[in-house]
Amino acid sequence: MSCISRAVDVFEEYDAFLRTAHNPNMRFILSNTTEAGIVYEPSSRMDDRPPAGFPAKLARLLWERYQTGLPGYIIFPCELIADNGGTLRDCVLRHARDWGLEAGFFRWLEEENAFCSTLVDRIVTGYSPEQAGAVAEATGLEDKLLDVAEPFAQWIIEAPEWVQGEFPAEQAGLPVRFVADHRPYRERKVRILNGGHTVLTPAALLSGHTLVRTCMADRGLRNFLDGALFQEIIPTLSLPRAECEDFARAVEERFDNPYVDHRLMDIALNSVSKWRARVLPSVEAFHRRQGALPLRLVFSFAALCALYSRGEGEGCPVRDEPAVLDFFARRQADGPEALVAAFAARVDFWGRDLTELPGFVPAAGRAMARIRADGMAAALEACGKEALK
Numbered sequence: 001m002s003c004i005s006r007a008v009d010v011f012e013e014y015d016a017f018l019r020t021a022h023n024p025n026m027r028f029i030l031s032n033t034t035e036a037g038i039v040y041e042p043s044s045r046m047d048d049r050p051p052a053g054f055p056a057k058l059a060r061l062l063w064e065r066y067q068t069g070l071p072g073y074i075i076f077p078c079e080l081i082a083d084n085g086g087t088l089r090d091c092v093l094r095h096a097r098d099w100g101l102e103a104g105f106f107r108w109l110e111e112e113n114a115f116c117s118t119l120v121d122r123i124v125t126g127y128s129p130e131q132a133g134a135v136a137e138a139t140g141l142e143d144k145l146l147d148v149a150e151p152f153a154q155w156i157i158e159a160p161e162w163v164q165g166e167f168p169a170e171q172a173g174l175p176v177r178f179v180a181d182h183r184p185y186r187e188r189k190v191r192i193l194n195g196g197h198t199v200l201t202p203a204a205l206l207s208g209h210t211l212v213r214t215c216m217a218d219r220g221l222r223n224f225l226d227g228a229l230f231q232e233i234i235p236t237l238s239l240p241r242a243e244c245e246d247f248a249r250a251v252e253e254r255f256d257n258p259y260v261d262h263r264l265m266d267i268a269l270n271s272v273s274k275w276r277a278r279v280l281p282s283v284e285a286f287h288r289r290q291g292a293l294p295l296r297l298v299f300s301f302a303a304l305c306a307l308y309s310r311g312e313g314e315g316c317p318v319r320d321e322p323a324v325l326d327f328f329a330r331r332q333a334d335g336p337e338a339l340v341a342a343f344a345a346r347v348d349f350w351g352r353d354l355t356e357l358p359g360f361v362p363a364a365g366r367a368m369a370r371i372r373a374d375g376m377a378a379a380l381e382a383c384g385k386e387a388l389k
């Protein structure tokens, strides 16, 4: 990694962090603080060193910049949340209002800064000690910023035209695409790629797989994923069907990359909020449009429930919010139907009561009973047959 000239630790070197606002060459700010990073922290104060939370730190930096009289920034958040640019701007504005900053700052913020919503698509898996050793041996260098990524990459940026002029990444041959509205691309990527991961992962772990790529050669899992993507997710998307199908085919090829070891347990982290954000919207849209349930997506809910209710010692422990882990710890004796019904009723997990979705609980309960009684392979086959009826 040779493109990074220096790093400033905002906790250890707060003054140096603020001094970066005085650098006239600094024009772009990128963030990638995970979905949890773009949050408004009501306790953040302007004179905290540093204020808590990423948006408050950014608000403080912007205030510093404003005072210098230099032009503002072009800000590219990369976190996988809806409208990351607008959400980040809203958090910054709330902090600025809390801190009672002057009216001129708000005008400068709106007129001289661009908060662009962006969407990054690249499978980045981290590396194993063996891979790090091999790179160190080949290069003679120990690279602490080492990472492993697939060759595919796409960065969708929604920005005013003048931003494209200042950031001509497309002309530099980079996989960047400027669009007028990032939302359909986000919907397609989150529902097909991330949704595909979330749908596949519990079934795959319960089939004994540890990596995404080996699932693609497992006929039962591959048929399940195909059916979920092409029959149940794509019909709910707003971009043209052919474009979505091309994207889904490319995603399956990416999952099949023999050089990428994407660990299913990594994808499984916080599966409940992922299922809510990445799969539930497809279930709801399918139900609205077709008046029926997408049975493979419902099956993925049952498989998630089966994975999380697995006894201790049966594979790696799942990692999720304490409320989720507590729910399953208290319900170890439940049968499949009762467990699925109680899980579906948790409005705090799903943002709504899923037992109100007609047929959802009986279908998921049946699927989970099959998974427990007959094993994952047989349950997947039964699901495929039922979905084709």
Ligand SMILES: NC(=O)c1ccc[n+]([C@@H]2O[C@H](COP(=O)([O-])OP(=O)(O)OC[C@H]3O[C@@H](n4cnc5c(N)ncnc54)[C@H](O)[C@@H]3O)[C@@H](O)[C@H]2O)c1
Pocket: 032, 033, 034, 035, 036, 037, 038, 053, 054, 078, 079, 080, 081, 120, 121, 122, 123, 124, 125
């Ligand atoms: N890994 C991927 O394949 C991939 C691909 C596309 C998009 N993304 C998105 O990129 C984001 C980051 O993913 P990642 O895999 O790099 O995660 P990561 O956990 O490897 O890295 C996140 C970094 O953000 C830092 N961070 C967390 N909270 C912060 C805060 N409040 N302020 C400043 N820094 C903070 C963490 O210390 C960590 O270094 C996520 O939103 C993810 O959805 C990831």
Ligand SMILES: O=P(O)(O)OC[C@@H](O)[C@@H](O)[C@H](O)[C@H](O)CO
Pocket: 080, 120, 121, 122, 123, 124, 193, 194, 197, 198, 266, 267, 269
């Ligand atoms: O990174 P997460 O844990 O939010 O989600 C797991 C994967 O779905 C994700 O990392 C994808 O590989 C990535 O979003 C591809 O662009």
